[in-house]
Amino acid sequence: MPSPSSSDELIFFVNGKKVTPGPFLDSFPPVRLTGTKFACGEGGCGACTVMVSRYSTTNQEIRHYPATACLVPLCSLHGAAITTVEGVGSIRTRVHPVQERLAKCHGTQCGFCSPGMVMSIYTLLRNHPDPTPEQVTEALGGNLCRCTGYRPIVESATTFCAEPTVCPVKGSGKCCLEEEEEEEETGSVRARRKVCTKLYDKDEFQPLDPSQEPIFPPELIRMAEDPDKRRLTFRGERTTWLAPVTLMDLLELRADFPQAPLVMGNTTVGPDMKFKGDFHPVFISPLGVPELCLLNSEGDGVTVGAGHSLAQLSDALKSIVSKQPAEKTETCRALLKHLRTLAGPPIRNMATLGGHVATRATISDLNPILAAGKATLQLISKDGERQIPLDGAFLEGSPEANLKPGEIVLSVSIPYSTQWQFVSGLRQAQRQENAMAIVNAGMSVRFEDGTSTIRDLQMFYGGVGPTVVSASRTCAQLVGRQWDDQMLSEACRGVLDEIHLPPGAKGGQVEFRRTLLLSLLFKFYLRVRRGLSRLDPQKFPDIPEQYTSALEDFPIVTPRGLQMFQCVDPRQPLQDSVGYPVMHQAGLKHATGEAVFVDDMPPVGQELFLAVVTSTRAHAKIISIDTAEALALPGVVSVITAEDVPGENHHNGEILYAQGEVICVGQIVCTVAADTHAHAREAARKVKIEYEDIEPRIITIEQALEHSSFLSPERKIEQGDVERAFRHVDQIIEGEVHVEGQEHFYMETQTILAVPREEDKEMVLHLGTQYPTHVQEFVAAALNIPRSRVACHMRRAGGAFGGKVTKPALLGAVAAVAANKTGRPIRFVLERGDDMLITAGRHPLLGRYKVGFMKNGLIKAADVEFYVNGGCTPDESQLVVEYVVLKSENAYYIPNFRCRGRACRTNLPSNTAFRGFGFPQATVVVEAYVTAVASHCDLLPEEVREINMYKRTSQTAYKQTFHPEPLRRCWKECLEQSSFHARKQAAEDFNRQSRWKKRGLAVIPMKYTIGVPIAYYQQAAALVHIYLDGSVLLTHGGCELGQGLHTKMLQVASRELGVPTSYIHLSETSTVTVPNAVFTAGSMGTDINGKAVQNACQILMARLQPIIRRNPHGKWEEWVKKAFEESISLSATGYFRGYQTNMDWDKEQGDAFPYYVYGAACAEVDIDCLSGAHKLLRADIFMDAAFSINPAVDIGQIEGAFVQGMGLYTTEELKYSPEGVLHSQGTNDYKIPTVTEIPEDLHVTLLHSRNPVAIYSSKGLGEAGVFLGSSVLFAISDAVATARRERGLKENFAVRSPATPEWIRMACVDQFTDMIPRDDPSTFTPWSICVS
Ligand SMILES: Cc1cc2nc3c(=O)[nH]c(=O)nc-3n(C[C@H](O)[C@H](O)[C@H](O)COP(=O)(O)OP(=O)(O)OC[C@H]3O[C@@H](n4cnc5c(N)ncnc54)[C@H](O)[C@@H]3O)c2cc1C
Ligand code: FES
């Protein structure tokens, strides 16, 4: 160890201010800037993006790059200038154009991702003030947003592009229209309405003036240029950071501390410390060593210093590719292709080539290509330099090919390719960008000049073993062979023989991965054949035209969109903003990072941090809990268990702390309270729990059915005579559909601040919840105090989507118990992994159907059973099942219809509410059987949908009368405006000419129910105070989750009171101001709270009327003053009793819902049959919005929900082990859509209709769009069906959700899927299982 005595001064700048710690890092003053958000802690989401600027002495330039703060070690910032969102702009001083445009283009909803988005765009503009649309899309590739669906974010950033974006109304002949006349049919009346397309006004935007940006601190330039620079040493509590500035010193340190990691980008070291518990007492940071940053492209190749970031590597390669002849840059181009999608820009800017190579990760995207391209490593140590090949032996970790102690990678040499050589990089991941590959490969072949005789062949695969593996034996055997089909067959057999992936291999997807070995090889084979043909077309015939589609990956294009909505009546008073696309009330605060989330609240005196200890067994008896070691750690104050709950530990079937036994992996057994988050977490790891397994352990729905394990009784509705109808139909089909669950992935994890008050035993909680009343109930029950002593405050949540309806109550009570025990405030922030594990998500669903139909596609009878995997406690599973049963007919009238549903009790964490509440899962089953009927009748699914769709005023299966005219209109418009039939025809033409990529289309109709069948769950209250200066304080029971509820409430209050929205303030939701408020969910927020706000305002206006009548031309302020002088109360409570809905389950009938929302969506996708990738080309969404109070908010909800639905149905896959352990616990393993996944073209149209029951004739649109995302699933299934038909397979195959690359690939059966070895399921334990 270096001498512990001294520590150098760590100097860096944050937002132009110099920051220096004391003599030791532990005394580092907190900067306390809370704009930068923390959402994953592993570099995967971009919420914490900041801009790092460094001065380079080599080229005397300042480099600005984005970095994910969660992976940046403090000490690595020495000499850097950091810009956070606060340094970009502020509403208190000046909002930066990037922030302004993000807000005004409606690119923020919950706002939790917004600071990260701002920083990515801002950094791009610092480097490229006139970016291209492609640069914008690339810049946003590392930032996740769960709310908006990205389109408005991209749009806000492309407003900075110099080149105009292409008109979105492709081929229509109309361009950039702002208003258009549209024919609207209501009943038999045809009317012309104005249609608007402009959601914001570009003229309002401030121009970008790059000269106004802050300058780089001159002090840092002086520091960098200091000729007397020397090694720096920074000391922390347990670690020492050594930053050498010369190569010699680095090598000395490497020799002295052979175990110390060289921290370059920290993108491997950091996550390993955090998630694998690696500990290092010493770190060596060689970032300042100039020899690591050299670049030399003269001679036979390029030599790149190991210190180059991957982004710098990419820039260097681009420059080389632009200068050198193509034949020399095969390897460079292959690397560039993978560098475009490897992680996101912040990681690419932090991670270094040396770190990447030295890590030798199995999923490395670059190493297989470098190996195939015969790269070499220059190693250096105190003892000298040597070169080793970056080959199979190195990558597989052979001892003789390893770095020796004391050695480092100095640089990597990449030889130029030659004329008769081809090099490719190939990969397939769960999503196209910012996702580790499932399998990747680097391949190279070199021919004898002028021939197709193989002289040298290299194949390296990642993702199929613990290291990158080489198919060296196969390659050697093929030397001398011709590059032809026979060689390919042998190569395939050889690879399968050589690379063995055991059936239970970690990561699962075994058969898929085996298939990818061959698919990627085949793609390479075709590319080389094409390349040979290009070199000598006479000698080497080109590949068949239909095969060319196998050559290219899907391009990444900048998405664009068109939104159409009703225009506001020009006679509407100017100050009345109802109907206008008003910006989110907190949009600017989101974009400047000034919107305060719970964890942004300043520390409360004496506060403690809480960390959880969760069960590692699915069903077991707790034998003992040993807390001694944890309690002995520094800073630890208490370990809290079930024994510490003064009141009810079990409340309404839910359990706070496990007691006696655990019933799922992830159940909270105890919590640890400590003075810092790090101490609490460290101590939590030290708690030892002994278990004894209990049988049975039930994980899947099938196992639950075997054990008759249910959470609640069956629900059923039935109409007609199902059995009789089955006897009179032309055909009957039966099937089963599995829909897996979904993680909410709200960007702000569950966060609670619980503050105990000694006086009167009060407990105050601040948290992001959809249901403060529920939190109050659970906390009161847990502490055994009246609810009146519990105050819950909720200002905003960073996304919720149903995940913050019930779970915050449980977690709030857990925190309150800890606060009660310790007598100190508790800050409880769930880490992403814990949040995913503990709070569960959407219910996995199994649907079994039997459907009877006529030859013309008319469905006469359906008998459907649904089972959901509810998990270990009731939560809202019974309600979900009721919704599934009531909503599952979707848009179809089936005269003889029986539907049953049941919630299964399993040993998984308890699943809960999620946007759409069962509907998005159940209706997949419905659309699957409709699709199956179509296939049997040789009809398009759209034809069968239309035949069976509700047509006139009808009754649902539970006998509620409704009028489906808007449904028919959405359907018709969708088919027409999307040019479905023409595009379907074009797709067929495309498919005939394309063997390996197939195009599919689907149009899906929707009848979505709003509200709940229980009247009292729809009541709402509001409180409105008018102050003597005329300002208004508005409070209501609804929670702002990003959905724009408060924005709409301001619009309502503004209209009712006749004052501009600027007069009205909306602060927070609280149990103190509005008691007993129901949950904000079910798309009802605006409906019910709007009515309550309206009521309160109308009461006040009624009181003011006599004054206004006496002084009609007076001002608002005068009326208010006068009212006070006349002793008229200026405060009123508004109330809405709720819609009078009901459902009688015994009679199987009721007026269950106040109204329906209708919609239709058309999606067009391409699939890659060889890799399983898909690309969403276009989506057209038509939504019956009735009258939209705020089209920007409503369109935002529709687009966001659609993209979230797309995620559910395609990329998002939760993986459970057979023992019930959730494998997917972070951004690394769970893939929500990124900007790359959204439709290239997204058209959204709000159709106008009437809805007299709701406020201003509006409709609740928060959830409906999720299901429309299934149009993507069915478009994929259409494409897969085409591929299968072409291969002579029976078309009817089981649709399932999600349609992952694995599912797509394995469904597109071909010679490669036929070749791979299959395993007998009874002979092994799979790594993961399907739980639906
Ligand atoms: C969110 C995220 C997404 C990612 N996505 C991808 C992806 O899609 N594809 C992919 O291939 N990779 C991906 N990665 C992995 C990433 O490429 C590697 O983590 C990165 O390249 C490592 O470089 P680094 O500079 O950060 O290494 P560090 O973490 O700083 O160091 C890693 C290791 O390398 C050693 N080391 C570093 N430099 C040298 C040297 N010069 N000589 C000897 N040893 C050295 C260190 O001692 C340490 O043991 C991802 C990582 C993250 C965090
Ligand atoms: S990337 Fe840092 S919090 Fe997600």
Ligand code: FES
């Ligand atoms: S606005 Fe992007 S995560 Fe909520």
